[in-house]
Amino acid sequence: MLDRSPRLPRDRTAGSQQPGRYGVGFPPCLLRRSGATRNPPRPRRRRRSTENPALGRYRPHAARRRSDDLRRSLPHTRSLGDRRAAALPIPQPRASDRRRMGGDRADVRRAVGRKSSGLLAAGDTKAIHVLNARHRRRPHRRILACASLDRIADWLILPVRLEPSDAMRYLLYGTLSAILLAACGDPVDDHIDDLMEGGEAREQAFMDLLFARSYAVPPLLAALADADLPPRGRADVATVLWKIYLRDNDERIIGPLLDHLDDPEARVRRAVAWGLREMGKPDLIPEILDRLEAETNEETQLELLRAMEALDGWDVAWEQSAGNFAVQGGGNLTPEDHERFAHITRDVYAAASHDSLRQQAGEFLERFAVRYVMAAQQHILKADIGSAEQSLLQALDLKPDSIGLLLRLGKLYYLNGQQQKGLDLLEAHGLLLRIPRLSRAPAIDGDLSDPVWSEALKIDQFYKSATLMRPIPTDSRTEAFIGYRDNQIYFGVVNHEESTQGLSIEYRAHDSPVWRDDCIELFFDTNMDQRSFYQLVANAAGATFDLQKDSPSRDDAPGWDGEMDVAARIEPTYWTVEKAIAVASMDGLEIQPGDVWGFNLVRARIGLAAEHCQWLPTYGFTHRPDLFGLLTFD
Structure with missing residues (x-):
């Protein structure tokens, strides 16, 4: 009786670590994306009623099914569940099927030894038969091909539903390939070495690490923590880590990045601050504010201010109903932290020699000052000119060279009985013609x-x-x-x-x-x-x-x-x-x-x-x- 059980979902990711439809993970260099063949398409023929559609193009005439008890006893199928494990047919190619695969052997020959991944999805029946037909007499080609892959988990053979002879043969190939790969070294470490060395290989290594999976996080964290490595390379590692976090939301990354806000190297601190800004987590604001207070490097101060702006939602918006601009932001800060942030920014602005830093800090100070201006306007409506003056003086204490604040204070004097004082103040700052x-x-x-x-x-x-x-x-x-x-x-x-x-x-x-x-x-x-x-x-x-x-x-x-x-x-x-x-x-x-x-x-x-x-x-x-x-x- 042929197997007509439902076909399981097919893993179409090249080089997947999970077993495919037959519980077998095959090397990406030997696998080909489904439908992407160099051979011309063959005419479709009507499927015979005795053929099993779950086996794709290669349909053994005697696909047997084992008992459910035997399937549940297999260690690699226990996680699949009874229903999914029962759907695993046993491929038994006959001689005519192997002859029919002659055209596909050329594809495998061209693929063997390549570093490129992405042929067929892992565990595809076609790959099983091609491996049987291709590597029985020349297994060393299989070993050479596997040696160029990134991780053992991408190509390690899991002999779940193969015949005993096939299982032993593939297990032997996998063992030999693992030994050869261990001798070649871990590609993640090689990419990290390229980052540290710089040069032409740096850009390619950076891109390879960005596409790495979660297995790359521990060695990257170790490289970030190694103070003996070059600061430029460690900054690149920090950038790779926060970009991996944006993709995978890997919580292992946040803690080490926060620790390296206090890194001895300014370049590393700057890369970490950039990453914290992109992560968009407002709960990181207290750590960033602490670092900003202690930071002395101007480029890093600029990144920290930008992170505060992004994480705390600082912006200026026009309110049509009020006919004025309203400052938005600061909602994630306590009143004490808000006051502290204002004074830290004032000190940064006073000491800044970098134009971009001075502009960013000055923008923050103007936003802080708007709160005092709004308070002054409320006092003016109540005819409390003295309190309005005090509010404007508090704003000027934050940013003494603010054109808008000086203009408001001068007009306040001029319109409220101190005309000459107001005119003198405005003329001294170029606000009177x-x-x-x-x-x-x-x-x-x-x-x-x-x-x-x-x-x-x-x-x-x-x-x-x-x-x-x-x-x-x-x-x-x-x-x-x-x-x-x-x-x-x-x-x-x-x-x-x-x-x-x-x-x-x-x-x-x-x-x-x-x-x-x-x-x-x-x-x-x-x-x-x-x-x-x-x-x-x-x-x-x-x-x-x-x-x-x-x-x-x-x-x-x-x-x-x-x-x-x-x-x-x-x-x-x-x-x-x-x-x-x-x-x-x-x-x-x-x-x-x-x-x-x-x-x-x-x-x-x-x-x-x-x-x-x-x-x-x-x-x-x-x-x-x-x-x-x-x-x-x-």
Whole structure:
């Protein structure tokens, strides 16, 4: 009676350590992925009713079944269970089957001795017969092939369902191959040696170890702990380990990595910090914070700060309902640890000489300071100016050079009875512009070669409008000139580019959305209420747009038309805009010396770059009069 039991799932992983359908693990170099043969496909024929489909192409005519008791007695089938063990047929190839395999012997000849894995799945019937037919007279070829494999478990023969003679023969081959492999050495150790030596073999060894299985973890941990090995190689080992953890979630790796946060070598500590960041486990934050407090290497400090940012969820998000930015993060820290982290970061920032470290630490300090700013705003709403001042001073204690904090403190003084103190503070830090009175009005023709522009105030420091909480200087160069005369404000702006070919100039009508082009935007908060403002825009073609925020018309609608004369000019490597703005069009205002307005200037680069350049950064949203700087008229 032929075996028509259900076919077991087939292990299609080349070089698997688990036994295949017949409980036999075959060497990857002798196995071939199912269906991947170099021989042309043979015509399919109808299966005879006496053939067993569970045996694939090679169907012995007398596949016998042993009793269940005998199957359960086999040591390698006990773990399969009664049902799965009962489904294991005994292959008995006949002479005609071996003749039919003649074409496949060529495939085996080409595969023998190769290092590449991935022929048939382990335990496939076809491989059993090919081994029978191929290696009966030349077993040394089997040994040579097995010597190139990675692990004994990948090819060790488990004689579960073979005939006694086959079992003894394969067991003998496996024993001889194991001896030969032991003499050749463990490939994992060889890969680790290549990592330590560096050179051309390092990259390949790194990739081989990344694809290694769990058996590679103990030797890798031993190499990481060996202080006599080169620091660069041990750092590579740490990187391999945390990447293996991401793949396999092997808990054996976390403890040793944490121990090596205190490694004597900075390169190893840096690699471990990088790995802890990628692991994404917030419960590692206390160990990282302890290491950050003791760390002296700046590159390692940078990685530790990045790990804190990733694991504690630090970010800045715009809240539309509040019209402001909110700092997110710090939820995995206790109030004591939060305060401790802030002071550690302040010390790192003060001592940093590395630009990237200073920027990362500065960003953290700005985020810490936002909490004090929010407290100050609550005090201002309650008319508690003294408490608001104390909150801002606490924020400045964390980051004394913060443009945003100095601006808020200066405005707090100016708007609450200490005008001169506020103006002095703002001017000392470049946050107040003194606009000179010009001897005559310049010609508005787009040409800034008129000598009168030399009397104007020049601005050439601009920052990016980014959601980061620290000011970032722009990549482009912009020069702005400002002056006033006879109730007119004059602006001339030179916008430098490597080439002006490609400028965005889509709109040419008044009050069209010219802010979508390369343009210059001016903002005036004339009543210093830090809510309403005027916006005047001109693009590279001289088209204009104007807006009064919080006017009788609808918000953000162009319901107000200001009086201004605009001219623009485009040259090969720069373009210019000149504006003459009639102040009387702003609700009948008249310029008086000593008047103070809120002000900001923005250059939008659209066609050649995606960049908004601001005199004072408003951190991602330009319509924020509370972050405008100040100007006063001499």
